[in-house]
Amino acid sequence: MTVEKVFVSSLGISADVVHDDLEYGAIKEWDSVAHMGLVSALEQEYNVMLETDDVIDMSSVGKAKEILRKYGVQV
């Protein structure tokens, strides 16, 4: 599954909203509660375990990809 698809299914949003510049908190579906679910969905999808700093730094779709790359995920 692409990173975009994980965002769509985890946050329950439409695919055309999801682009690299979409920021945490910019839409009501991506709030602090949903963020924890999103992190765990990404971790499950790519079989990684993020550190706390990265959970907090994940402030946009683009930033999520950058963080996942750091863990060796090809996105």
Place this chain on the structure above:
Amino acid sequence: MTAAELLKSRPYAPSAPEKRAMLLDGLNELTVHHRRNCVPYDRIVKALFNGADTVDELSALPWLPVRLFKRTDLVSVPHEKIVKTLVSSGTTGQLPSRIFLDRETASSQARILATIAGDFLGKARMPMLIIDDASFLRDRTRFNARAAAILGFSSLGRDHLYLLDEQLLPDWNALSSYLEAHRDTPILLFGFTFIVWQNFVEAALAEERSFHFPPGSALIHGGGWKRLEDRKVSEESFKAALAERFGIERVHNYYGMVEQVGSIYFECEHGRLHTPAYSDILIRDPVSLEPLGVGEAGLVQVLSVLPRSYPGHSLLTEDLGTIVGEDDCPCGRNGKSFRIHGRLRNVEMRGCSDTRPVPAV
């Protein structure tokens, strides 16, 4: 050094002289910022503190009584920049405080919490048991300080299990399965002190249940001892019960309040609360408000370089505490170490902060 640069320091690294200089610069800069951007704050500083923008020592910084946030909305950024409003739980008969966060202040708060907790727990996110119920997750209109604290700490863990139902009864079967699934990894527990005692420890005692958490598991709890003191529960018996019933040997209390983001003081292995690089405490005589020295009990003033979206960088609390030492705790962490004795609860602040006329704002 600016407040932003100070935030990059390691939490317990700077020695007292280094820290004092950094904090003074950061806090002076915030006083100027808030005076420029928050008219009511500027009026208070002019009326009560002779309008001093920069001061030479921490004890000379202007401060606000913490309960001012219950009476008036204080904010230093345009309203459209506010992304989060924190509302204190507010016990019966008390007005809640309202604290306004912009993106920058909210994100530095989250980061600093992770940095401080990381110093005690390590960087890896542990499986996390939350001794509370999850109803606030479903009804996000009930978002208060309690929910904000749970969510703030949630980023430290993974595979979160909320142990209690809406009646605050523990689901012991869920706990058994959870411990089975995470047999080899230390577990992080989080909860409010009184709920941990009543709905976890005492509930297990009453039902004669005990569990074995993996070695290295740690409990973080906060919210105050008042209600436990009423029941004659000491810190020692609290810790002893957790070790005996659950095998949890690491227990860290924390002190903090919704009115000052970033002021989060963790208890070390030697039972002392610690000030990190980004914040500090002063103790003042409850009557004269003069600063007191090490070992003297008085009102706690909290200082933090984080509050930028609202003027909360220097606050006089209604809590009583004592500084135990500075840069000399056996745990090796620098900064002041202190103890909290409780709150001046239900006390009209006559003879305390209200003796000074706070102008109507």
